[in-house]
Amino acid sequence: MRVESTPMNGAESLVRTLVANEVTVCFTNPGTSEMHFVAALDKVEGMRSVLGLFEGVVSGAADGYYRMADKPASTLLHLGPGLGNGLANLHNARKARSGIVNIVGDHATYHRRCNAPLTSDIEGVAATVSDWVRTSPDSASIAQDGAAAITAARTAPGQIATLILPADTAWGAAGAVAHAAAPPPRRNVSDEVVEASAHALKRGARCALLLGGIGVREKALELAGRIAAKTDCQLLSEYNHARIQRGAGRVETTRIPYSVDAAVALLDGVDELILVGAVEPVAFFAYPGKPSLLSSERCKITQLAAPEEDIVSALEALAERLGAGHLAPTHVAQRPAVALQSGPTTAQGIAAVLAALLPEHAIVVDESVSTGRGFNAPTAGAQPHDWLNIVGGAIGFGLPTAVGAAIACPDRKVIALEGDGSAMYTLQALWTMARESLSVVVLIFANRSYQILRGELSGVGAGTPGRKANDMLTIDRPDLDWVGLARGMGVEASRAQDLDALAGQFRRALACEGPYLLEVVL
């Protein structure tokens, strides 16, 4: 008997390589040049493919997935413009040190010289947001190139690996499925570095650990709390975190404020700053007459562990060196009795609703850049949860990242905190939430303006906006109807005008299986 076998093409060898190396989710918005990859999805078991109706949804979802799964997903994007549409959230992912196997289809190798309408410099765009870029030369190489991309994406602290896949390398005859080499392990810090940090900590309360990267996960925070118990040092954390583990029973940090003045005032109390997975604190923006570097001139900065180093073992070594390894940590957040308020939807009142009602193990995706600026302290004692910030500052991050987090953690509730302005950038993510029945509650804080820019306009010394300038800062006339927008994409929705309504609707939203959007009118 003769068995006819269809030979495997390059696209199929790539999908099989991804699955064989535990890259089992593909966020995609494909086009013609990616059709063989899409066809291969039918043939290969084990790949979950999730469609986004805009590429910013795709790249943001891959970011959210990595933050929660601690392993990369792949994307599948269509040519240079598809990559361009995904660029802002790839920027955010890179700043958050998320690993992504970012696959971009291209024209067939021989077609590129024709300057067809969609021909563009894909490598040039990719280079600006990637740690690793490769264009696969032929269909026999694509599996090996895919494996190399997986290794790169997994390399600590997480990297954007962009693999460009010309159409003929997808449809040509494949080589074998490839095994991705293990990434190099996180580097251990030296005894000298631990000793230098221990020495610096002798200054006690004028000393601070500044925690970032995976230094704000539960275990690292607990170690920091023990060190603080021994040395009385302050526990600071960066302004934005890819993923901080917070809530009652966990060690709490003081977040460096966004405001330059407030950040400078806080850091003025620090003479020895020890970086633990964090980088030297800088201002988010420059303002005339204000510093770019936030720590004081007399402050000495010591690095215990860089973001890509083994942060937990560095903290363990430091705690051990200080004799703090078995102390009870300080700065442990307590669950307070939260009194829900009534009345207008103030930021403080909203924070109280969150603090009271966040379910245990919730994942909070926070893009409430103005309304939520003060949410940190009042929610510190909520049920234990993960909180994901927009690390790269490119708005349009929240809804897509919530998609990826929900797919990484199907048993947990995702709460997306969104400004109306930032939500508009990638509102297409709502449709993906509906299609995939994701357990996401979206709170839209509808102040009907780019509220943050009102402060910024004054902050940069540009005065008080007149009519024309004000029109560029407001998103009213017409007001957005977020309930209508959500329903238009198949997401249940309602509107809350006061805190009682917010609390009631938030409770109901949390009880839903699928997505729910709640427009909070401010």
Next chain:
Amino acid sequence: MRVESTPMNGAESLVRTLVANEVTVCFTNPGTSEMHFVAALDKVEGMRSVLGLFEGVVSGAADGYYRMADKPASTLLHLGPGLGNGLANLHNARKARSGIVNIVGDHATYHRRCNAPLTSDIEGVAATVSDWVRTSPDSASIAQDGAAAITAARTAPGQIATLILPADTAWGAAGAVAHAAAPPPRRNVSDEVVEASAHALKRGARCALLLGGIGVREKALELAGRIAAKTDCQLLSEYNHARIQRGAGRVETTRIPYSVDAAVALLDGVDELILVGAVEPVAFFAYPGKPSLLSSERCKITQLAAPEEDIVSALEALAERLGAGHLAPTHVAQRPAVALQSGPTTAQGIAAVLAALLPEHAIVVDESVSTGRGFNAPTAGAQPHDWLNIVGGAIGFGLPTAVGAAIACPDRKVIALEGDGSAMYTLQALWTMARESLSVVVLIFANRSYQILRGELSGVGAGTPGRKANDMLTIDRPDLDWVGLARGMGVEASRAQDLDALAGQFRRALACEGPYLLEVVL
């Protein structure tokens, strides 16, 4: 008496330079680094500033504006991610040879070394879609740099000029308002080139003029019609046009089809192809076993005028040389008696509605990539109108381009033909239409799938989609409710399920002053 004067800052000098050089519209989505530019809008008369809630709206609007105004608008984008969000429509604009003064704010020069969250390689991204890129070094130079950008944007056939504006160059003390040098005029073609084309045209009906660029404006088409009257040559035009002037009384062309097989069959009848503002025809995508170049091997290609040359005077010289200058043109489209059909919303029936009801001087923005593929022939005899295609193939073009066209031509009706899939990429444009009360009728062809990709999947030999592949090609489950989405952004809307409803609602929509969206269920 002493007069206190506020010295002008760099941002104000730039806005004044733009207005002084007739760049009087700014499409924007600004952020902190652009606040001085926004503040200057209040101080300077003559700049219309239009807010988009996503940067793809901004760059697409600038493209549409140029196509209809024949002069550049400016954009104002926020840092690298803002540029990234605008990239796909800048790609489309560049392929359409639209001139844009593309202004991108950056961090203050001294802040860039801090690697703040929003720091990125702006020049690197800009280089991939720009003909001209400059980062202004200081506030005294910004007016001159702006003037240079204006000259570059105006240089035939239209260029993307990206000016990067660090925040401190915006807030520092300015130099004088600058005068933009006139761009170099379009180059005249030589007598030898005209003679070569005249010689080629002796082949008569086996010869074709292939018209593109501004070669498909009314005057050029009329000259082509005279030449055809004399030589019996075919009149072809490219598959996509930045702006073609069509309709009853105008010279009609045969559009090269999208399908490679159909294009090859058409061009097989051509032995002498004369390029008039067009480039050699190539396949939109590569397909296994099909050619990238569409003309036959025996076809001789002669260039009469490159896109940046003086196309009209080249055609005049050619007509003169042939003794065709005073002949009546052939291929003049006639206005047929169009019979409106009843029944289901077929592509043919929709085309008949457009042919019958398009108002005189309508501007059609066409991103109906699958439903509208056959609209060309049946609408050739509609009232005279302009038709704008998606030249660069990056979907998300139509709604933003309609915004820009409507702002360029406030007295004309804009009709946007949109697939539901492509409309989703930049649906935020609907809000700008509402805010600016733009006279735009949007027809959404709701087939609830990436219909074009079904054909492409088969075209590239990837077989028949199974369940998982099919899920990546459909945008159903849930269906999008376009009426709800439009109303959610303040745009009147309705839904048509058959051709009678479509004709009735389209008539009503055309009578509205502001925008109207009509969801055509297929």
